[in-house]
Amino acid sequence: MFTFLLTDIFFYMIVISIILYVNYVRKTPDIRETWSYVFRNKTGIISSVVLFFFISTALLDSIHFKEKLYDTEADKYVYTSEIKSLLDIILLPIHKNSEKSYSSPFSSHLYSKETVKFTNNKDKRIYPDLLYKGNHNKYSDDNAYNIFITGSISIIKILVLSFFIYIIIFRREIFKNNSFLDPLIRNKVFFTSLFSMSLITILLYDLGSQYYILGTDKVGEDVLYKSIKSIRTGILIGTLTTIVMLPFAIFLGIFAGYIGGIVDDFIQYIYTTLNSIPSVLLIASAILMLQVYMANNPLEFENIYERADLRLFFLCMILGLTSWTGLCRLLRGESMKLREVEYVQASQTFGLNKFSIIIRHIVPNIMHIVIITVVLDFSALVLAEAVLSYVNIGVDPTTYSWGNMINAARLEMSREPVVWWSLFSAFLFMFVLVLFANLFSDVVRDAFDPRANKNYE
Amino acid sequence: MTRELIKIMNNLLKIKNLCLNIKSNSDEEILKNISFEIKKSEVVSLIGESGSGKSLTALSIIRLLEKSCKIKKGEIIFSGKNILRIEEKEMRMIRKKDISMIFQEPMRSLNPVMSIRDQLKESYMDYNSKDINQEIIKNLISVGIKDADRVINLYPHQLSGGMKQRVMIAMAIACKPKLLIADEPTTSLDVTIQKQVLDLLIELKERLNMAILFITHDLSVASQISDKIIVMKSGEIIESNPSNIFFQNPENLYSQSLLESSSYKRKLKKNINSESSDVLDVKNLKVFFKEKNSILSRNFSYIKAVDDVSFKIKPGSTHAIVGESGSGKTTIAKAIMGLSHVTSGNIKICNKNVLTMNGLEKRNFRKNYQMIFQDPFSSLNPRMRVGAIIKEGLCFLRPELDTKDVDKILYEIIKNVGLDESSLGKYPHQFSGGQRQRIAIARVLVLNPKLLICDEPTSSLDVTVQKQVLDLLMEIQDKTNISYLFISHDIKLISNISDTISVMHKGKMVESGITSDIINNTANDYTRNLLQSVPQIKK
Numbered sequence: 001m002f003t004f005l006l007t008d009i010f011f012y013m014i015v016i017s018i019i020l021y022v023n024y025v026r027k028t029p030d031i032r033e034t035w036s037y038v039f040r041n042k043t044g045i046i047s048s049v050v051l052f053f054f055i056s057t058a059l060l061d062s063i064h065f066k067e068k069l070y071d072t073e074a075d076k077y078v079y080t081s082e083i084k085s086l087l088d089i090i091l092l093p094i095h096k097n098s099e100k101s102y103s104s105p106f107s108s109h110l111y112s113k114e115t116v117k118f119t120n121n122k123d124k125r126i127y128p129d130l131l132y133k134g135n136h137n138k139y140s141d142d143n144a145y146n147i148f149i150t151g152s153i154s155i156i157k158i159l160v161l162s163f164f165i166y167i168i169i170f171r172r173e174i175f176k177n178n179s180f181l182d183p184l185i186r187n188k189v190f191f192t193s194l195f196s197m198s199l200i201t202i203l204l205y206d207l208g209s210q211y212y213i214l215g216t217d218k219v220g221e222d223v224l225y226k227s228i229k230s231i232r233t234g235i236l237i238g239t240l241t242t243i244v245m246l247p248f249a250i251f252l253g254i255f256a257g258y259i260g261g262i263v264d265d266f267i268q269y270i271y272t273t274l275n276s277i278p279s280v281l282l283i284a285s286a287i288l289m290l291q292v293y294m295a296n297n298p299l300e301f302e303n304i305y306e307r308a309d310l311r312l313f314f315l316c317m318i319l320g321l322t323s324w325t326g327l328c329r330l331l332r333g334e335s336m337k338l339r340e341v342e343y344v345q346a347s348q349t350f351g352l353n354k355f356s357i358i359i360r361h362i363v364p365n366i367m368h369i370v371i372i373t374v375v376l377d378f379s380a381l382v383l384a385e386a387v388l389s390y391v392n393i394g395v396d397p398t399t400y401s402w403g404n405m406i407n408a409a410r411l412e413m414s415r416e417p418v419v420w421w422s423l424f425s426a427f428l429f430m431f432v433l434v435l436f437a438n439l440f441s442d443v444v445r446d447a448f449d450p451r452a453n454k455n456y457e
Numbered sequence: 458m459t460r461e462l463i464k465i466m467n468n469l470l471k472i473k474n475l476c477l478n479i480k481s482n483s484d485e486e487i488l489k490n491i492s493f494e495i496k497k498s499e500v501v502s503l504i505g506e507s508g509s510g511k512s513l514t515a516l517s518i519i520r521l522l523e524k525s526c527k528i529k530k531g532e533i534i535f536s537g538k539n540i541l542r543i544e545e546k547e548m549r550m551i552r553k554k555d556i557s558m559i560f561q562e563p564m565r566s567l568n569p570v571m572s573i574r575d576q577l578k579e580s581y582m583d584y585n586s587k588d589i590n591q592e593i594i595k596n597l598i599s600v601g602i603k604d605a606d607r608v609i610n611l612y613p614h615q616l617s618g619g620m621k622q623r624v625m626i627a628m629a630i631a632c633k634p635k636l637l638i639a640d641e642p643t644t645s646l647d648v649t650i651q652k653q654v655l656d657l658l659i660e661l662k663e664r665l666n667m668a669i670l671f672i673t674h675d676l677s678v679a680s681q682i683s684d685k686i687i688v689m690k691s692g693e694i695i696e697s698n699p700s701n702i703f704f705q706n707p708e709n710l711y712s713q714s715l716l717e718s719s720s721y722k723r724k725l726k727k728n729i730n731s732e733s734s735d736v737l738d739v740k741n742l743k744v745f746f747k748e749k750n751s752i753l754s755r756n757f758s759y760i761k762a763v764d765d766v767s768f769k770i771k772p773g774s775t776h777a778i779v780g781e782s783g784s785g786k787t788t789i790a791k792a793i794m795g796l797s798h799v800t801s802g803n804i805k806i807c808n809k810n811v812l813t814m815n816g817l818e819k820r821n822f823r824k825n826y827q828m829i830f831q832d833p834f835s836s837l838n839p840r841m842r843v844g845a846i847i848k849e850g851l852c853f854l855r856p857e858l859d860t861k862d863v864d865k866i867l868y869e870i871i872k873n874v875g876l877d878e879s880s881l882g883k884y885p886h887q888f889s890g891g892q893r894q895r896i897a898i899a900r901v902l903v904l905n906p907k908l909l910i911c912d913e914p915t916s917s918l919d920v921t922v923q924k925q926v927l928d929l930l931m932e933i934q935d936k937t938n939i940s941y942l943f944i945s946h947d948i949k950l951i952s953n954i955s956d957t958i959s960v961m962h963k964g965k966m967v968e969s970g971i972t973s974d975i976i977n978n979t980a981n982d983y984t985r986n987l988l989q990s991v992p993q994i995k996k
Contacts, residue, residue, distance in 0.1 A: 030840070030884070342836035346900070349794045349828050350850040351820045360849075364840040 001079055002065045005309040007236055007316075011062045014239050015055075037447040042189050044443040047436040049193040053201065054231055054433055061087040061232040083305045087232075091225060093209035097132040099220030102412075102419055106211050108134040108143070111419065133211055147207065154206045158199050215421035217408065227425045229400035234433060237316055237385045237395075238378040244320025245327065245377075250370065252324075253331025254362055258339050258354070267332070271325040279322040284393045286318040287311070308396035315388070315395060319381065327373045334366050368448035375441030379434040386430065402426040468534075469635055469668050470495040470518065475531035477513060477522075488513055488692045491531070495636065500662060500669045502679035502700075504715070505689035506919035511672045514689070515638045518670070519556055520548050536635070553582065557629035561641040563621035567613040573597075573624055574609040580631040592631075599664075600627045601657055618782075619650035623657070630661060637662075638670045643678060647781035647946065652990040655681050674919065676719045677949075677992040680704055688712050704994055718924035720949075720994070734808060736908050736940040737770040737793070737826075742802035744788050762788040764964040766802075770908065770957070773938040777951040777972070779987070780961030786944045789961075790910045793942070794828050795819075806908060824854040827901035831913040833893035837885040844881035847871070847900045854904055866903055874899045874929060891922035898929065910942045915950075927954065949991045952976045960984045 025031045038044040063086040066079040088095070102111035109127035116126055129135055137146040167174065170183045184191055204224065207213055214223040256267040294307055301307045338344055344361050352360070382402075388394035389403025390410075397404060409423035477488040488510050495501050503511040516522050518533055520540060533540040535551065543551075557580075560566045567576060577593045586592075590609070597605035600623045613621060622642060629637055639658065643651040659682050662669055673679050679686060679700075686703040688696040688711070696709040707713050744763040763785040770776040778786045791797035793804055795811070804811050806826050814822060827850075830836040837846055847867055851858065858866070868878055874895040885893055894914060901909060911930070915923040931954065933939060945951050951958060952972055959969040960983065968981045979985050 030842075342830040342832060343838045345794075345796055346828070346830060346836055346897075347849060348796055349823065350853050351823045352849075352853060360841075361838055365838070 001068070002063070003083055005064055005083070005306065006313045007240065007309055008062045008064060010240050010243070010313070011058070011232075011236060014243060015059060034447050038440075038443050041443050041446075043439050044447075045189045046193045047440040047443070049190065049197055050432065050436040051440060053197050054436075055235060057087065057228060058232040058235040060090065061085045061229065081303050083303065087229070091205075091208075091228065094205070095222050095225040098222070099130055099132065099212075099216050100128075101216070101218060101220055103130055103134070103212055103216045103220075104419075105213055105215045105421055106134070106143070106147075107215070111215075111417075130212075133209075136210065138210060146210070150206050150210060151203060154202045155199065158195070158202050162195060162198065214425040215419075217422055218412075223405075223422055223425050226400050226405060226422075227402070227429045230402045230405065230426070230429065231433070233312065233395060233399055233401040234382045234385060234430065236312065237319065238381045238437075240313070240316040241320040241323065241381050242374050242377060244317055245324035246370070246374070248321075248324040249327035249331060250363075253328040254335045254358055254366070256328070257332040257335030258358060258362060260336070260339075264332070267328075271328055274322065275325050280388075280391070280393070282322055283315070283318050283388060284391075287315065287393045290314050304398055308399045311396045312399060315385075319384065323377065323381075327370070327377075330369055330373065331366055334369060335362050338362050338365055368445075371448060372441065372445045375437065375444055379437040379441075382430060382434055382437075386426075402430045467496045468494050469497050469499075469536060470670075471534040472514075472518070473532045473534070475514070475517060475533065476529040477510075477517060477526055478529055480525045480527055486529070486692060487526070488517075491689075491692075491694055493687055493694065493697055495668050495670060497635070498662060498666045498668055499685065500671055500683045501685045501687060502671045502673060502683035503687050503689060504673060504676060504679055506674060506921065508691070509689040510692040511689050512640055515558070515640055515670060515672055518636075519552060519558055519638060521558075553580075554632050555634055556636045556638065557632070557634040558638040558640065559622070559625045559629050559642050561644055563618055563625050563645070564613075566625055567621060569613050572610055572612055573616075576613075576624070577609070577628055577631065580628045582632060596627045596631055597624070600624075600630070600661070601653070602627075617650075618646055619653060622646060622650075622654055626654075626657065626661070630665060630667075633665055634667055636668045636670065638672070640672045641674070642671075644673070644675070648948070648990040648992075649781065649986060651678070652992070655992070658682060675992075676715060676920075677994045680994045681992050688715070700995075714921060716994070718920045720953075733772050735769045735805070736772050736807060737768075737776075737942065738803070738805040738808075739769070739789070739793070740767045740803040740805075742766045742789065742792060742804065743800040744785070744792050744797060745800045761964045763792065766959070766961070766966045768957075768959050768966070768969055770940045770942060772907070772940055773934065774956040775934070775941040775943055775954060777943040777945060777955035777958045778961055779945060779948050779951050779958060781946060781987075783963070784961040785964040786961050787912055790828060790912050790942070790944055793826070793910060820854070824850075824904040825906055826908040826910070827904055827906040828910040828912065829894070829897045829901060829914050832917050833890055833897055834885075834917075836897050837893055839885055841884075842881065843871075843883055843885065843888075843896055846885070846896065847881070847903060850900060851903045870899045870903050873902070873933075875925075889922075890918050891926055894918065894926050895929065898926075898933075902933065905937070906939065908940050908942065910944070912944045913946070916945065916947070948976075948987055960987065 025035055039048065064083050065085075066081070066083055068077050069080055070076075071078045100110060103109065104111055107130070109129050112127075113125045114128050115123050116128060117123055137143065139149040140146045166184070173183055174180055204213065208222070208224055212222055212224070214227065217223055217226065252267045252270070256264045290311060294301065294310070301310070338361070344357060347357055347361060385394055385401060386403035386406055389401055390407050392407070394403045395401045405422050405426035409419075409426070412419035412422055471494045473492050475488055475491040476486055478486045491510075491514055493501070503514060505511045513522070513526065517526075517528060518535075518540065522528070528541060531541075535556070540548065540551070574590070574593060577596065578589060581589060581592065583589075593609055594605045597608060602608050602620065602623055608616070608620070608624075613624075616624065626642075637658075642658070643654050646654060655678065658669065658671075661667070662682075669682070671679065671683060683700050686696070686698060686700055687694055688707075688709065690711055696703070696707065696712050698708065703712070704716070707716055742763055743761070743765055745759040745761050747757045748760055766785075766789060768776060768778075778789060780786045788797055792799050793806075793811070799812055806822075809822065811819070811822070811826075837843075841849075844867060847870065848863060851863055851866065867881060871878060871880060876892060876895055876899070880888070880892075880896075885896065888896065897914075914930070915926050918926060927950075930941065934941065941955075943951065943955055955972050957970065958972045958975055960967045960975070960981070962983050967983050968975060968979065975984060976988065979988065
């Protein structure tokens, strides 16, 4: 049975609105021209392919359902209270079982010694073998050789798969012009990045079912799986917060700038007041309030997933409410400038009312600022989540998130010998997502800046 | 032999086959084989329209080109040394001592957070010496700043445009350079101040015995001070002649057209029916802006932008408002268009008071009076197609038309203003300044207005383009009997195209009447001063 968490619904809405926007762009030649710059630029192509993989992972992780189980005592089918996502099913070989405690990446035993009773009743301090992965090699007992074979098989798999997909997509062109490589060479950057990303994905999957690639955490859970599950949280915070903040920023910014006078004063007072309250304080108090509410009304929540989800949603809301001021200020300034520009005055002489001037002349001319800020803010918000979780006012501790992983790593880093892989994998995933979001936003900024020097490389 | 030597000695600057291109586009040369000489204490004018490469030539002499510019070949020899070959350190000394430059925009060339004293100090060799203050004051007095000991403590924003340009000149001549490069030094100044600055430059040249490379687009300004004229067009020198020969009979066709366009003459004069009722009747118009002194006090002081102005326009005639910057001429236009509030007075268009009109009535009436703006680059929305721009007013003010009619009107009007039908699908940035102004004209003409307010419609355009746009406007007037309210700072231009004229000064109308009367025998001192300041081409 499918269940819809609150954040799922919003995530679907975001994806749908992106699809609608893409459709709109395809119909409007000038915006299509601008965006086509992004997809002709090398950096643009590579970063959008990487972001596509991240977003699809998050989307798969947003399709939730409850499993049907046969209850032998009651003699009927019941739904489990556990909520799973499609991603969980796909990644089942990776996270099916968990070990006892820490183990390092690609290791075959636990990270710390334990006393084990042997059959001859002699106690020994040894590193116990891992129960599920690491020493259950498929192809060979030698680890290095086994990794090599597994990797080769994965590469062959992905090569064969991409060959067939390629032929199916370009069958017309290939058989008509008798030129197999033509479409490949035309889009070599796109195909190379798509191929490498698919290869990485399948390698992680195949190796991840035999080894703990990024080790295990304190309770023996696969860190790779935790990092992948955190993608949804990161992206959700980045996008949902933006959705909350945009209406405030756009409406208030334009009204303040274009109408001016008392309206301007009023809006300015609102955002200066909001700005002068430290946002961490505001977020902390809001989260604490929510916690009190949840403690007092335990019956409203069916299970822990809903509680964690509500907290995530609430965090996005409050982050959005505290972060619209910057963009609002920018838009106020820009609309103030545009108000005095002669083409706006020209339409005033045609007798257009304020509303149509805002829609026809102001909004199209500030959209580039909005798009640039949104994409730049995205990466800042992903990082903000990590910081907030670190001080315990972020997402729920049961939610997978990079912030929680980093928070846990605080203790892991201080133990001897040091457990570094949790921090490392959170850093790695966050770094890749933020880096490519930034690169993407750079290209988008160039595309929307009419003065930028656009040489298509 | 000796004569040769003297000639070489006399040559201060010699440019030989200078070629320059921009890195990103290495095929196209921006400057092509530029060669000329400047003798000691000679004034050479570089003349050309925007994009002709005159500023780039000047910047290559002082070696301040942007990084993207690459000098491909050629040499610049300044008192025996090839400037392009020497070290940057040596070049700095030359910039400090021998070659100075003044720029077009005095507002932007001075650092707003430094006092005049500190700015001027920088340009002296030994700026730590004790009597530097005396030096600076002496220097400021020599450029015509009388209360120099007060001015040195001021900051740039406290000075007027003319004063700022004087300070810039003082900085440039502080070390008594041998060559002064002046890049459009008077373009942003009012005519009366322009005259003062030009006089100052001539006087300094005599006194300091320095050569001047004067860059301008304005032939009449150039004729005031230059010994030699060099005309540039798209990176090439197309004519180089002594001043007197050039202005009497220019060799090149392009130079001829430049000379012609710089003295615009209206082609035909038609009779205006003085009996018919006025298109525009402005009576005792006052526009005051409140200025609060502080938040707490209740006292307001008023800035009188327009103070008691009245004039009338007959159908089919052109009325001009002339004045220097800050005289309130644009405010009048805005008040008529309803873009600015009106403190008191009456504005009647076709005998209807537009100030008391409201709502629907005003909306329907708006098509009778329209406006074109000064800067064609900011008066068209960059994110709308030309077709949509022209359509905007049409759809809003004449909603009775259906799409077919609208399209028909669009095709007709775009041809009438001399553009191609395909322009309708393009964006404004794909057009040049003159073409954009044509689009702006088309946008208002579709409404068939009876009155068109032109707020400096040609002042940001090159002279030849200026002429084309004016021709278009005059042609339209002959065809449709439209009336123009022409706002300009250029009294010379105005005197050639307008039927009646009002002269504005500091918000007040100093004089008003038939153009020929006022131009030929004015009663007013201010008007006379204005007329005398206008540079005429010396032949």
